[in-house]
């Protein structure tokens with residue numbers, strides 16, 4: 036793969052590993068982050084620092100890995116934003132998990148400005164980002180996706196190119212809905228067996244019905260009650276379930292389990308869970324069961 040000049044904007048739990056792997060793959064990487072300390076850490080690994088968004092927008096591609104719709108819109112639009120700052124040949128890759136509405140808005144705004152845009156959200160937690168093991172779901176014009184491919188190869192183990200229309204990559208949201216459903220149901224099943232006197236780790240080992248990584252990863256976190264530090268913070272999980280429900284509302288698709296999950300996230304956050312991993316939703320059923328000891 037040819038060396039590319041890559042800008043990375045957003046060095047949170049995910050972006051920091053993605054940028055490091057782009058550097059390791061031999062690309063020339065320029066990094067921007069709202070808070071400067073994270074930039075300095077990557078400069079030590081060989082990145083060039085950007086003091087302003089615009090300085091990260093002049094390479095072959097600029098990859099954004101920001102928290103949510105507000106963060107992406109805040110840096111993409113406006114006189115000093117990404118769209119106004121990219122060179123004509125620079126392709127913007129948005130890897131954040133964002134709303135369908137914003138994906139459409141970004142698609143239209145890039146097209147109106149004559150700029151390339153690829154929506155490429157990812158599956159995988161920070162450990163996968165750090166080890167270049169993400170799954171990338173990419174959608175955008177073929178020539179833009181082709182330009183972005185070396186960057187995808189550096190951050191992930193596999194890239195699925197699903198459409199020429201960027202908002203199609205929002206199928207990622209339905210994946211997070213499925214993971215959230217697994218977290219809740221695993222939490223309920225483990226609260227039950229724990230109450231019945233079975234060791235939760237042993238239960239996981241003997242529960243051979245489900246060997247998929249999502250059960251193994253989240254089962255271990257829930258069984259061990261390891262919800263800190265947050266790899267995927269609970270407010271971001273709450274955000275994603277909200278985005279799923281917004282898409283369902285628009286398309287008039289009832290999603291009763293997603294509605295339930297929204298309330299479970301609200302319960303977690305109302306109880307002070309902002310700093311926890313989203314898998315802490317899987318600890319709620321055990322807390323409810325313990326609470327029932329005092330209510331009899």
Ligand code: NAP
Nearest residue numbers: 045046047048049069070101102106131132160161266267
């Ligand atoms: P994170 O650790 O919270 O990092 C968020 C990044 O966005 C930081 O660089 C933060 O800057 C920046 N940011 C937030 N608000 C901003 C604003 N208003 N203006 C400018 N910059 C802002 O999040 P993450 O876990 O890396 O996730 C990033 C995206 O990937 C999210 O959309 C998430 O849903 C998605 N995702 C996450 C995972 C996961 O397991 N963590 C997996 C797949 C996809 P500061 O450093 O200055 O705060």
